[in-house]
Amino acid sequence: MxxxxxxxxxxxxxxxxxxxxxxxxxxxxxxxxxxxxxxxxxxxxxxxxxxxxxxxxxxxxxxxxxxxxxxxxxHWTPLLQLKGLDPRVRKLRDVFAGLYFMNGQDPFRCLTLTLLTQNKTAERARTAFCELSRRFGSITPQTLCEAHPHEILPALQRCGPHRKAGYLISMARALMQQWNGDMSWVYDEPHRAREVLLSLPGVGPKTADCVLLYAAGHEIVPVDTHIERVARRLGFIERGAIRRGLDVNVEEIRGSNRSKDLAKEALEHELVHPGRSHLLLIQHGFEFCHATAPACFPCPIREECTSIDNRYKSTLNLSSRQQ
Ligand code: SF4
Known part of the structure; x- marks a missing residue:
């Protein structure tokens, strides 16, 4: 044995x-x-x-x-298996060849972690979640609904402690009162599940969409400032607005909620596997297409990008192709 x-x-x-x-x-x-x-x-x-x-x-x-x-x-899927991709996304898939997509996370753990990431770095959220797990053993609606804010606050240091501690407890109580702590409804029709998630305290569009993608596996794109920036620079937002006959100046609305909504609609419309593909765009924003000083020179999709930094256009002889 x-x-x-x-x-x-x-x-x-x-x-x-x-x-x-x-x-x-x-x-x-x-x-x-x-x-x-x-x-x-x-x-x-x-x-x-x-x-x-x-x-x-x-x-x-x-x-x-x-x-x-x-x-x-x-539930780890290699993104290298994705087929039928937009040419730029396909190139990113090959550059980030070892990137795997994780899903099937417990919905409440996913909800808690995403709440912790709001306006904080991934590393701060990671530390706070680890400390919460150590203090409570199980992160469930049952354990958090009975918690006192003072039990949660020390775990959330440097992670927006007061507001988020309150949201975590209110969220857990709402889930217990309405569904006895059961979140299996996240696997149902995504638009209905999204409405329910948005009704919970502290849950905004990005948090709801992260749960739908990473817990339930729905092909949904959670949009934050990073994915909005990459979608804008790669022309997704402008193309989406033109397709829908909208009269918007993409540069004027950059970074706004309006721009994020347009990015979400455009990516979910254009990408074949929008949820999983968006991970490649996030990784691209993290490694190359930074908010300030994008690394256009080594960027693997610079030849397909109309937003390439002007300083590189002449060096790369791209200007004639991109006018
Ligand atoms: S060329 Fe520059 S702006 Fe365009 S996608 Fe690459 S890093 Fe971003």
Missing amino acids: LAATEVSKLRFIMTPPIDLARTMTIQIPALEWVNNSNGYRKLIDGVTQTISPHACNGPLASDLDMEGVRPNEM
Whole structure:
């Protein structure tokens, strides 16, 4: 008979190989995992789960050792499998070849983590969530609805503690009162599920859409300032507005909620797998298309971009093609 530790240790063969660092950087379910010397760990329902690369080739790992992770919790899909993509998104898919999309996260954990990321960096949200898990064991509507703000506040240091502690408790209470803590409705028709999510305290459009994408797997695009910026620079917003006959000046509304709504509509209309594809656009914004000083020179899709920094146009001899 196998020992308990051997039973819980799994080996996942990743096909294609996974870029664990990129996969664990941006998407909401990844923020449950904390980096340690051998890989990543997370605390879930009082049990520590670990992931460590077994066989590596540069930044890519073809095997992962996992302890405490149940096979039905592994909902990781390689984005390299996506087909029929917009040419620029396809290029990004090939550049970020080891990026995996995570979904199937518990809806309430996803909701809690996304709330923590509001106006905060991913790293601050990661730290706060890790501390919440340590204090409460299980992050569920049942545990948080009975919490006092003073039990939550110390975990949320540097993460908007007072407002967010109140939202977490109110959210948990609303879910308990209306659905007895059950959130299985997020898997139903996405527009109806979105309405319910938006009715919860502290939940805005981006938070609702993250739950629909990362927990329920609906092909929805959560839009924040980063994805709005990339969508605008790549012309999605302008094309969407023209297609719908809207008279808007894209530069004048940049960064506004109106611009975010247009970005969401355009990306969900144009992209074949909008939810999963949008992860490639976020990664692109993170590594190349920064808010200030975009890295246009090494950008892998600079030849297809009409917003390329003027300084590079002559160097790259792109001006005639892009006028
Ligand atoms: S060329 Fe510059 S502005 Fe255009 S997508 Fe690349 S980094 Fe962004």
